Amino acid sequence: MIKRPSCKLLLLVFTFAFALICAIATQTSYAQTYTVIHTFNGSDGIEPTSTLVQDRRGDFYGTTEGGGPYGGVLFQLKRVGTDWMVVPLHDFGPISYGIQPLNYGGLTFGPDGSLYGSTYYGGLLDCGQSYCGVVFRLQPPAAACKSALCPWDYTVMVQLTNLEYPYGKVVFDAAGNLYGTTEFGGIYKVSPTNGGWTLNQISFEAGDTIGGMVMDAAGNLYGTWGDGYQTNGGVFELSPSPSGWTQTVLYTFTGGSDGAIPVGGLVFDNAGHLYGSTSTGGVEGGGTIFELSPSGSGWTFHLLWSLPGSGYSGPQSALTMDSQGNLYGTTNKGGHHGGGSVFKCAHIGTNWVCDDLYDFEQGGGNGVFPIGGVTVDSQGNLYGTTAAGGNGNACYGGCGVVWEITP
Numbered sequence: 236m237i238k239r240p241s242c243k244l245l246l247l248v249f250t251f252a253f254a255l256i257c258a259i260a261t262q263t264s265y266a267q268t269y270t271v272i273h274t275f276n277g278s279d280g281i282e283p284t285s286t287l288v289q290d291r292r293g294d295f296y297g298t299t300e301g302g303g304p305y306g307g308v309l310f311q312l313k314r315v316g317t318d319w320m321v322v323p324l325h326d327f328g329p330i331s332y333g334i335q336p337l338n339y340g341g342l343t344f345g346p347d348g349s350l351y352g353s354t355y356y357g358g359l360l361d362c363g364q365s366y367c368g369v370v371f372r373l374q375p376p377a378a379a380c381k382s383a384l385c386p387w388d389y390t391v392m393v394q395l396t397n398l399e400y401p402y403g404k405v406v407f408d409a410a411g412n413l414y415g416t417t418e419f420g421g422i423y424k425v426s427p428t429n430g431g432w433t434l435n436q437i438s439f440e441a442g443d444t445i446g447g448m449v450m451d452a453a454g455n456l457y458g459t460w461g462d463g464y465q466t467n468g469g470v471f472e473l474s475p476s477p478s479g480w481t482q483t484v485l486y487t488f489t490g491g492s493d494g495a496i497p498v499g500g501l502v503f504d505n506a507g508h509l510y511g512s513t514s515t516g517g518v519e520g521g522g523t524i525f526e527l528s529p530s531g532s533g534w535t536f537h538l539l540w541s542l543p544g545s546g547y548s549g550p551q552s553a554l555t556m557d558s559q560g561n562l563y564g565t566t567n568k569g570g571h572h573g574g575g576s577v578f579k580c581a582h583i584g585t586n587w588v589c590d591d592l593y594d595f596e597q598g599g600g601n602g603v604f605p606i607g608g609v610t611v612d613s614q615g616n617l618y619g620t621t622a623a624g625g626n627g628n629a630c631y632g633g634c635g636v637v638w639e640i641t642p
Contacts, residue, residue: 236582244557245567246516247435249388251308251602253472263531265639266642267569267592267593267617267641267642268640269445269601269638269639269640270598270638270639270640270641271600271602271625271637271638272312272319272618272636272637272638273312273320273632273636273637274625274626274627274634274635274636274637275299275302275321275477275625275627275630275634275635275636276627276628276629276634277302277321277566277627277629277630277634278302278303278629279299279302279303279308279310279321279535279627280298280301280302280307280308280310280321280368280634280635281298281299281300281301281302281321281630281634281635282300282301282302282622282623282634282635283297283298283299283300283301283310283607283620283621283622283635283636283637284298284299284337284338284339284354284501284606284607284620284622285297285299285336285337285338285339285341285342285620286297286338286339286340286341286404286552286553286555286607286608286609286610286619287312287341287607287610287619287637288341288342288343288610288619289610289612289618290344291313291429291627292564293612294311294312294313294314295311295312295313295610295618295637296309296310296311296312296324296342296350297309297310297312297338297341297342297607297620297637298336298337298338298352299336299340299635300335300336300355300622301335301432302634303323303326303327303328303332304326304328305326305328305363306327306328306330306334306335306356306357307325307326307327307328307334307335307336307354308323308325308326308327309323309324309327309336309342309350309352309373310322310323310324311323311324312637313369313570319637321637322349324373324387325373325387325389325558326386327354327357327389328357329634330356330357330358330366331357331358331359331372331393332357332358332367332369332389333353333356333357333358333368333633334354334355334356334357335354335355335356335357335437336352336353336354336355337353337354337355337401337402338352338353338402338403338404339402339403339404339445339446339447339499339551339552339606339607339608340402340403340404340446340447340499340500340553340608341350341552341607341608341610342404342551343365343405343406343407344373345407345413346407346411347374347495348374348375348546349372349373349374349375350372350373351370351371351372351373351392351405351407351413352371352373352404352405352412353368353369353370353371353395353401353402353405353415353498354366354368354369354401355368355372355383355400355401355402355418357369357398358391358394358395359394360395360396360505362393362396362399362400363386367394367395367396367397367398367399367400368399368400368417368550369391369392369393369394369395370392370393370395370401370405370413370415370423370425370432370434371389371390371391371392371578372389372390372392373387373388373389373390374387374388374390375387387396387573389555390426392413392432393425393432393433393434394434395423395434397421398417398421398423398434398436398514399417399418399419399421400414400416400417400418400419401415401416401417401445402417402418402447403415403416403444403445403446403447403448404447404500404553405447405457406447406448406449406450408450408454409454411426411549412424412426412427412559413425413426413457414437414443414447414448414450415448416445416447416448416458417444417445418443418444418445419443421436421439421444421571422436422437422439422448422456422458422473422496423435423436423437424436436484437473438479438480439473439482440482440483441460441466441469441471441484441520442460442461442462442465442466442468443460443461443498444458444459444460445498446458446459446497446498446499446500446501446552446553446574447500447553448473448501449500449502449509450502451507453606454475454502454587455472455473455474455475456472456473456474456589457470457471457472457473457485457501457503458470458471458473458500458501459471459497459498459500459501459508459511461488461495461496461497461498461513461514462496463524464540466487466597467487467488467489467490467496467516467577468487468488468495468496468497468498468513468636469484469485469486469487469488469497470484470485470486470497470501470509470511470534471483471484471485472485484546485509485527485533486527486536488513488516488532490516491516492517492518492523492538493513493516493517493523493525493536493538494513494514494515494516494517494522494523494541494549495513495514495515495516496513496514496515496547497511497512497513497554498514498551499511499512499550499551499552499557499564499608500515500552500553500575502553502554502555502556502562503534504556504560505560507529508527508528508529509526509527509534509589510524510525510526510527510539510554510556510562511524511525511527511553511554512524512525512549512550512553512554512564513525513549513550514547514548514549514550514551514567515546515547515548515549517541517542518541519542519543519544520543520544521541521542521543521544521545521548521566521569522542522544522548522549522550522566522569523538523539523541523542523549523551523577524537524538524539524540524542524543524550524554524562524564524580524587524589526538526539539562539580539587539589540580540587540589542566542569542578543569543570543571543593544566544568544569544570544573545566546568546604548554548563548566548567548568548569548573548575549566549567549569550565550566550567550608551565551606551607552564552565552568552606552607552608553608554608555608555609555610555611556613557615559582560582561579561580561582562579562580563577563578563579563580563608563609563611563617564577564578564608564609565577565578565605565606565607565608565609565619566578566605567605567606568592568604569578570591570595571591571594572594572595572596572597573596573597573600574594574595574596574597574603574604574624575594575595575603575604575605576591576592576593576594576595576605576618576622577591577592577593577605577609577619578590578592579592579638580596592617592640593640594597595621595624597624597632599624600625600626600633600636601624601625601638602620602621602624602625602633602635602636602638603619603621603622603623603624603633604622604623604624605619605621605622605623606620606621606622607619615640615642616639616640616641617640617641618637618638618639618642619637619638620636620637620638620639621635621636621638624625625638
């Protein structure tokens, strides 16, 4: 006689199966807490659009496009007890010293511990409609500071000319040379020379390069271009040689399911794969997340995710990769409410699973329109900024916020 299972046993089996399904689903769902940790009020900055960078102490640094006495602020965000405090380290201006720092990819810590970046406008050299911008260094105090407000030394390293309007994050090579990109297709190199700095232009034949570049161990530079007028953009490599730099196109976007106009730049993983995003296009209309894998004959394109949205609502800054190989980023005007989003692409086995962590919406004090990317601390907490929103009443629609997402 075959003994039928009891109702209690069937219930236990069903309960176990349901729990297993929930456990699997939990791997791709993201429970988190969103908190505004600073609201800008105008005097401490307006429109924080840069990706935050973190030092060894855990303090963050970023820039605002406007605010302050002149045209933008370089600020420090430091923890005081259980709270956060923004400390303005430098007010940009007057115009001859550079104004309106964009630095969408964030500032860069140099080998000497100073912060390096650029301003979109200002300087002494005229580009026709306005001044071309400058590359700057901000040095911390030489001695340990015992006050909340310690002066940092701001230096204009070079004035840009024929290289108009720098956007992206700068990168250093092993010899201490600095490289950056400009809006209208110019790539520059700044070299230390006899206690000063020398500016050189690297020949580049493509469209706008505003996303900054990354460098591999051999000194090759990788970046994106895309002007939105004549081409859909692409990914390039610049390789140094005794006779100059050799440019290679790794991938050209079609404007179809692969997306178009990759303005955010790139990030490497430990295996030498490149990851990036497009600001528009894809089957959902809001841009794409992609991977480029090296192979013997070149690079292979893999589509990871098509973002929902329209227009140029996709990522404006480079993706961030954590220690587990997961990717994080922001969309400018995408998400479920059209006010931008924070998203994660989890690397599960050989697959990628992507979803929103937080969706911004206009109104209220939580901020809206994130342009800078995501910064991940050692505890797995996420930090970033929005260009508008917040409860600061000095700006129409809010001056922007700094946010934190805790897992």
